[in-house]
Amino acid sequence: QVQLVESGGGSVQSGGSLKLSCVASGYTSRVNVMAWFRQAPGKKREGVAQIKSDGSTTYADSVKGRFTISQDNAKNTLYLQMDSLKAEDTAMYYCTADEFGGDWPHPGGYNHRGQGTQVTVSS
Numbered sequence: 001q002v003q004l005v006e007s008g009g010g011s012v013q014s015g016g017s018l019k020l021s022c023v024a025s026g027y028t029s030r031v032n033v034m035a036w037f038r039q040a041p042g043k044k045r046e047g048v049a050q051i052k053s054d055g056s057t058t059y060a061d062s063v064k065g066r067f068t069i070s071q072d073n074a075k076n077t078l079y080l081q082m083d084s085l086k087a088e089d090t091a092m093y094y095c096t097a098d099e100f101g102g103d104w105p106h107p108g109g110y111n112h113r114g115q116g117t118q119v120t121v122s123s
Contacts, residue, residue, distance in 0.1 A: 001026045001112070002024055002026045002030075002097050002099075002111075003026050003112075004022055004023070004024055004095045004096070004112055004113065005023050005114055005115070006021065006022045006094070006115065006116060006117040007020070007021050007022075007023075007117060008020040008117060009118045010118075010119070011120045011121075012119075013121070013122055013123075014085060014087055014122065014123045015084060016085050017081070017082060017083045017084075018082045018085065018119060019079060019080070019081050020036070020080040020093055020095075021079055022034070022036075022077065022079075022080075022114060023075075023076060023077050024077070024078065024095075024097060025076065027099075030099045031053070031097045032053045032098065032099055032100060032101060032102075033052045033097070033098050033100075033101060033102040034051055034078045034095065034096065035047060035050035035095075035096050035097075035102060035110060036048040036069060036078075036080045036094065036095060037093070037094045037096055037107045037113075038091035038093045038094065038119075039091055039092050040088075040090060040091040043091075045107045046105065047060055047104055048060055048069075048080065048093070049067055049068075049080060050069070050102060050104050051070070051071055057069055058104055060105065062088075063082075066084045066085075067081065067082050068081040068083075078095055080093070085119075085121045086123075087121050087123040088121075089119060089121050090119060090121050091118075091119060092116040092117070092118050092119075093116060093117050093118075094107075094113050094114055095113070096110035096113045096114075097111070097112045097113075098110040098112065
């Protein structure tokens with residue numbers, strides 16, 4: 001099993017920045033892909049960004065140029081740097097991981113998910 005714990009969420013004004021972290025534990029050596037998803041009230045969960053073990057990244061069009069996904073393998077930690085935040089970025093953000101290839105941008109394609117961290121952006 002892989003356990004994921006997110007942190008770094010909070011409240012920020014439009015145009016501000018936040019950096020989310022996700023610490024992984026357990027059978028982390030088996031993880032091949034990690035991703036951030038988000039879900040706003042009344043909306044479906046959507047993919048934000050993904051990073052594979054080879055370092056390749058994928059972003060949702062809505063966050064390209066504003067968000068950056070990265071990982072520190074020595075610390076078993078996934079990051080999401082979020083800049084130029086907008087009110088529409090307000091959501092619960094979830095860290096996910098998968099031992100295979102995932103199924104971007106479908107949240108059901110990742111075997112492990114954290115409890116989430118709330119991001120609120122006020123305009």
